[in-house]
Amino acid sequence: MDSAFERHCSELVARERSGHTAVVEDSLLYVWGGYMSVADDEVFLPNDEIWAYDLEQGSWKVFHMPGEVPPSMSGTCSCSLDGHMYIFGGCDDFGQTNQIYCVNLTDGKYTWRKITHQVGSAPSPRDKLSSWVYKGR
Template identity: 35%
Template sequence: MALKSLCLLPAWQKKKLSPQSRMIKEYYCPDRCGHNAVCIKEELIIWGGYNENNGSTYCSNTALWVYKLDLDVWMQYKATGRAPPKRSGACSALLWPYWYIFCGHTYNGNGNDMYRLDLINLNWEQVCVMEPSISPRDKASSWVYGNRYFTASKLCC
C-alpha cells in the first residue's frame, strides 16, 4: 500500500495540535528564518529556525508545521522523543523514513550533533556520528547518496 499522506498515519493523528483560530485558513506557521524544510508528496514539513519578531527567539524544537500543498492549509504537530536543542542554520536530508538534522547554531553556539525524526511515528532520537566528526558549524549543506548521509564532503552515518 502506497503512502498517500503522512498526516493520515495514526501517530500523526494522535499528535496533531488544534488550531487556536476557528478559521483553519487563518492558521499558519509563524514567520521564521534558519529553519529546515522537507517536502514529501503534497506535504511541506517545517522544523526549527528562529523568529526575529520576538527578539530573535528560537522556534519550538518539538513543533512540526505541515503545509498541505494540495489544500493550501497549515497544520501543526508535536513530535516526541529526544528532540534536538532549539537551533537555526542546521542542515538536513531525508533518508526514508528518517529526516536527519545535523549541526546548526544553538543557544550554546555552533553544534555538530545529529538527530533524526522517524516520520512514521513522529519520534526524535539522537544519532551517534562517525568519528572523527566535523567541527561544529551552521549553514552547511547535506545530501543522501547511496543510502548514506553526507555533510561538507564527509560521510556521517
C-alpha cells in the first residue's frame, strides 16, 4: 500500500492508546491524551488534538487545539460539565501534576484554557484518578 495513502487512512481513526481520558457530550465521545507503544518505548500522543467519535454515525474526526495547551500526558482524569471538558492531574515528562485545563466542546473552536487556582489549598499532584459531576458541580 502507498505510504501517503496509509498516513491518510491512519488519520481517519484515533490511534490506539493507553492512559487517555474521555468524556461524552451530546452524541460525541471526545478522547484526549495518553500514550502508545512504539517499539520498546512509550510515546505521548499529541496534546494539541482531540478526537471525537460520533456515536450515531460511527465515525471519527480530529480537531486541532490552540490556546493554553496542556503538556502531553497520561493518567489524566476528566469530566464534562455545561459543554466543557475539564482535565485534572496526570503525568507528563516531569512527573505528576495538579494542573487543571478546560476546553469548550460546543463552540467548534476547541481552544484550551488553563484554570488558575484561586482559593484554599490545591490538591497534591497525582495521576490515574477519576472524577464525576454531581448536582452540576
